Amino acid sequence: MTARRTRLIVALDTKDTAQARAWRAQTAASTDAVKLGLEFTYARGLDAVRDVAGDRPLFLDLKLHDIPNTVASAIGSLAAMRPAMLTIHAAGGHAMIAAARAAVDDAFPVDARPILLAVTVLTSMDAEALRETGVSDTPRGQVVRLGALAMAAGADGLVCSSHEIAPLRDRLGDRPVLVVPGIRPAGAAAGDQKRIMTPAEARRAGADWIVVGRPITTAADPAAAAAAIAAELAG
Ligand SMILES: O=c1ccn([C@@H]2O[C@H](COP(=O)(O)O)[C@@H](O)[C@H]2O)c(=O)[nH]1
Numbered sequence: 001m002t003a004r005r006t007r008l009i010v011a012l013d014t015k016d017t018a019q020a021r022a023w024r025a026q027t028a029a030s031t032d033a034v035k036l037g038l039e040f041t042y043a044r045g046l047d048a049v050r051d052v053a054g055d056r057p058l059f060l061d062l063k064l065h066d067i068p069n070t071v072a073s074a075i076g077s078l079a080a081m082r083p084a085m086l087t088i089h090a091a092g093g094h095a096m097i098a099a100a101r102a103a104v105d106d107a108f109p110v111d112a113r114p115i116l117l118a119v120t121v122l123t124s125m126d127a128e129a130l131r132e133t134g135v136s137d138t139p140r141g142q143v144v145r146l147g148a149l150a151m152a153a154g155a156d157g158l159v160c161s162s163h164e165i166a167p168l169r170d171r172l173g174d175r176p177v178l179v180v181p182g183i184r185p186a187g188a189a190a191g192d193q194k195r196i197m198t199p200a201e202a203r204r205a206g207a208d209w210i211v212v213g214r215p216i217t218t219a220a221d222p223a224a225a226a227a228a229i230a231a232e233l234a235g
Contacts, residue, residue, distance in 0.1 A: 006203040006233050007032035009059050009179070010226060011213030012052065015043035020052045026223040027216060028056065030230035033084060035211055037061035050081055057084035059179075059211075063119055065089035068099035075103035083114045085179070087159060090118035090146035094153045101154030115177050118150030119159040123182030126194040139195060140164050144171050151176055157208070161195035165205040181211040185229060188215045199232040 010031045012020040024034055034056045036049045041062060049060065060083035064071045071088060078086065088100045097118060104116050120143040121130065127138055135142050143164040148171055150158060157177025160168060165178055184196045191214060202210050212229055219225035 004206060004208060006199075006207045007209045008199075008226070008230055008233060009033045009035050009209055009211045010216055011035040011037065011061075011181075011211055013037065013039050013213050013217065015039060017044055017048050017052060023217055023222055024052060024054070024056065027226040030223070030226040031056075032209070033057035033059050035059040035061050035213075038063070046078075046081060059083065059085040060114070061085075061087050063087045063089055064100065065092045066096070068092075068096045071096050072099040072103035075100055076107045079107040082112060085117055086114040087117045087119055088155075090120050090150040090155070090158070094149060097150050097153035097155055115156045116154070117157045117159050117177070117179055118146070118155040120146040120150070120164070121160070123161045123195045124192045129194070140167055144168060147172060147176065162197035162202040162205045162207060163195050165202075165207060169206060177208050178206070179209045179211060180205075180207040181213075183210045183212045183215070183229075185215055185225075185232070199229045200235065203233050203235060 008031045010027045012023050012034055014020050020040055034053055041049055060081055064074055100116060104113055121139050130139055130142060143160050144167050147158045147168050151172055157179060159179050161182045162180050180202050182193045182196045183199055183202055184190055186198055190196055199210060216222050216225045
């Protein structure tokens with residue numbers, strides 16, 4: 001149990017600018033930030049991302065994963081986006097994460113630095129999917145291993161599932177900002193997500209932020225769906 005407030009990020013996963021704008025407006029009263037990722041960015045470009053985010057805190061979820069020089073240069077190219085959060089893959093290793101850290105510190109003014117988040121093990125992966133990649137450890141073990149690596153290399157926080165919050169806090173304490181997708185309100189379809197919890201369970205587990213996409217965006221009333229999740233978080 002924890003007293004920390006868990007904040008809500010809505011994932012605006014669409015290729016359609018008007019749709020993204022509509023979801024942003026419909027959920028603004030109940031959410032703390034908007035997430036724009038690969039689907040929207042590849043379809044519409046960074047100018048449209050900035051336009052859709054408007055004055056809302058932007059979680060720019062591009063999950064950078066390349067050689068250190070390329071990741072650092074890419075982060076430099078994102079400085080004008082003024083994101084509140086930025087993602088890289090922890091599996092890129094120490095040198096890549098350290099290069100990302102240095103690039104963030106270099107490219108952004110001190111008072112506008114995004115939270116540099118390292119994605120540990122995607123919430124769509126279970127033990128079997130991990131084994132297919134050559135990892136014999138459990139998702140939990142691999143998340144803690146990659147989380148410790150990422151934090152040692154300079155990340156500010158981690159993307160993980162709710163199931164790994166307790167072991168991450170045991171190993172790394174309060175320092176990492178923990179951002180948690182794989183959230184499904186009771187009765188919602190899991191879809192491709194494997195390591196899931198409800199918003200209330202994620203709050204009790206100690207998530208700093210939860211990320212919710214389809215349970216809001218495919219709802220008949222996205223505003224009501226977001227408000228219900230916010231109410232669940234308020235507990
Ligand atoms: O491990 C991860 C990392 C990122 N995501 C992103 O979060 C949202 C979740 O969307 P839902 O529709 O609620 O499943 C999506 O944009 C993913 O790219 C993740 O799910 N897991």
